[in-house]
Amino acid sequence: MTSFLAAPPPPPVNNTWAAPAIATAIAVTLAVLVFALVNSARGSVRNPSDFLLAGRRIGVRQNAFAMVGGSIMYSTVIIIIGHVALNGFDAVLLLTAFTISTILAVLIYASPVRNIGGYTMGDLFALRARERPARIASAVITLLIHTMFMIITVAAVGLVASRMFSTSSTVNKPLVVSVVAVVGVISILWVYMGGMLGVTRMLVLKVVLMFGFVAMLTVLVLAKYKLNLFDLLDDAQANAVPDKRGYDLLSPGRLFGEGSTPNSGQDPWVHLSKAFSIVVGVMGMPFLFMRYFVAASGRDARRSAGWASMMLVGFYACMIVIGLGAVAILGGKNIGLIPAHRDTTLPKLADDLGGEWASGALGAIALLSVGAIFAVLLINAVTSFTKDLNAARGRQPEQVAELKDIRRNVLVIGIVSLIVGVAMLTQLTHIFIPTSIDMAAATVLPAVVYSLFWRRFNTAGLMWTVYGGLALTLFMVVFSNGVSGDPAAMFPDADFKFVDFEPGLIGAPAGFLLGFIGTLTSRERNDAGFAEMRVRALTGAVVPARKDPSTGSAAERDRQNRTPSEAH
Numbered sequence: 001m002t003s004f005l006a007a008p009p010p011p012p013v014n015n016t017w018a019a020p021a022i023a024t025a026i027a028v029t030l031a032v033l034v035f036a037l038v039n040s041a042r043g044s045v046r047n048p049s050d051f052l053l054a055g056r057r058i059g060v061r062q063n064a065f066a067m068v069g070g071s072i073m074y075s076t077v078i079i080i081i082g083h084v085a086l087n088g089f090d091a092v093l094l095l096t097a098f099t100i101s102t103i104l105a106v107l108i109y110a111s112p113v114r115n116i117g118g119y120t121m122g123d124l125f126a127l128r129a130r131e132r133p134a135r136i137a138s139a140v141i142t143l144l145i146h147t148m149f150m151i152i153t154v155a156a157v158g159l160v161a162s163r164m165f166s167t168s169s170t171v172n173k174p175l176v177v178s179v180v181a182v183v184g185v186i187s188i189l190w191v192y193m194g195g196m197l198g199v200t201r202m203l204v205l206k207v208v209l210m211f212g213f214v215a216m217l218t219v220l221v222l223a224k225y226k227l228n229l230f231d232l233l234d235d236a237q238a239n240a241v242p243d244k245r246g247y248d249l250l251s252p253g254r255l256f257g258e259g260s261t262p263n264s265g266q267d268p269w270v271h272l273s274k275a276f277s278i279v280v281g282v283m284g285m286p287f288l289f290m291r292y293f294v295a296a297s298g299r300d301a302r303r304s305a306g307w308a309s310m311m312l313v314g315f316y317a318c319m320i321v322i323g324l325g326a327v328a329i330l331g332g333k334n335i336g337l338i339p340a341h342r343d344t345t346l347p348k349l350a351d352d353l354g355g356e357w358a359s360g361a362l363g364a365i366a367l368l369s370v371g372a373i374f375a376v377l378l379i380n381a382v383t384s385f386t387k388d389l390n391a392a393r394g395r396q397p398e399q400v401a402e403l404k405d406i407r408r409n410v411l412v413i414g415i416v417s418l419i420v421g422v423a424m425l426t427q428l429t430h431i432f433i434p435t436s437i438d439m440a441a442a443t444v445l446p447a448v449v450y451s452l453f454w455r456r457f458n459t460a461g462l463m464w465t466v467y468g469g470l471a472l473t474l475f476m477v478v479f480s481n482g483v484s485g486d487p488a489a490m491f492p493d494a495d496f497k498f499v500d501f502e503p504g505l506i507g508a509p510a511g512f513l514l515g516f517i518g519t520l521t522s523r524e525r526n527d528a529g530f531a532e533m534r535v536r537a538l539t540g541a542v543v544p545a546r547k548d549p550s551t552g553s554a555a556e557r558d559r560q561n562r563t564p565s566e567a568h
Helices: 020-042 048-057 060-071 074-087 089-108 110-116 121-128 133-164 172-223 229-239 270-283 286-292 300-328 339-391 398-422 432-442 444-453 458-479 504-520 525-537 554-561
Strands: none
Touching: 020 172, 020 339, 048 339, 048 398, 060 089, 060 172, 060 286, 060 300, 060 339, 060 554, 074 089, 074 339, 089 172, 089 229, 089 300, 110 121, 110 286, 110 300, 110 339, 110 444, 121 133, 121 172, 121 339, 121 444, 121 525, 133 172, 133 286, 133 398, 133 432, 133 458, 172 229, 172 270, 172 300, 172 339, 172 398, 229 300, 229 504, 270 432, 270 504, 286 300, 286 339, 300 339, 339 398, 432 444, 432 458, 432 504, 444 458, 444 504, 458 504
């Protein structure tokens, strides 16, 4: 995604579709609207729970919209639409993985996680493991993923500025840096003012605008073909960029066939592993995971996730129509012909079907979209930094003092994140998105599943899962085609890779295996903690772990501090 900003590949992109004046006017209008929404939430923030979780009063529909808003990124939308236009059937298969991920979240842990309560994953981990290592593990995962995704988000702001707010064929660096700085600072202030309720309202507005724009383009594409999908598919196939291996746009093979990945003999596993990693990784992203905690009950969390998954199905269906419509209407030579230029497909189609007003609206909505993601990532990082690290240090500040700490952390973490993101604009950091997803697949998913459903799970198992999964994932990433041995790699001229498939394919099952082995290597056991967790997960009732007279003070320590008892 940031390869365009770091080193624009030839030929330069002529932003003939850009309408900077219109985009700026609409963006300013949206910024004023968001300010009003966030400011209206300011009065409801009276304590840390109000700031971080909106007092757990977010309704089902509003939370469902926010879940969708957190998972839909502008960079994802524009890349996937270009992906569909270039690769057709196989790109659609990858797209389904995002929907499957949200469905699995509904089935596995949306309701139990909310019923357990708390603010972060550390609250769940601490029910099954010693508090300090459990909290630190939660903070490490959350903040590491936050750092990588924040860098990508800042780069996405720069990408939008370069594509939609400038007609220059090369990167206008002063403009890009200025837009990034303004959007970043405004997003930080939005979080500072409105907390989680303000962020939620911002996400709802983003989804309404994004859905409306995508729906409009879908209607225009279908209207052009008088609702005849067969004619649309025929034109898409006829106008598609020819594949050197002979694969048709509407048949399997362009991604999953032999020879799809440069310098690789591991096809079709390369792209199959990407689909698998998306399914098991996206459902464990900490900033999406947080949406379960804000629901009023476990039932509401499950219903919110269910509605979100259904909304995503409709949204992705529209994206498929738009992607195929782009190649059918514009022709194969007029869409993004190389991966680094796939993001030009959507604005070209918008300009062709709706003119400069559509292009300007797309630019403004895009800017709001990435600003909202910046806010989501920031409040997630602040929550973990404040709650997990305070608990790890045994600190329990008064509510007034803690709220001051939270607001200060918003400013500090937000500004540091923005500075790091700007400094990384010149680097090829596109690998951070799949790496983050792979990390979540190898650490969050097995740790949460074991914590919820395995009685024997303990501190050692958690440590093996989290740190072992992280180490294994990072090792495979270093020796993957995202780092070397590929024209789009971070070091394209070097070749020390031996992993072409997505590391999550190995990392996710390895995380479960490491957690299993680590648990069995320790005699530590906390059956009372598991019983407490199950009662809370199923009912939402907070019932302390029982005190077993036969275990004496050890059981009392287990109940109060949730440290494992050797007596079980």
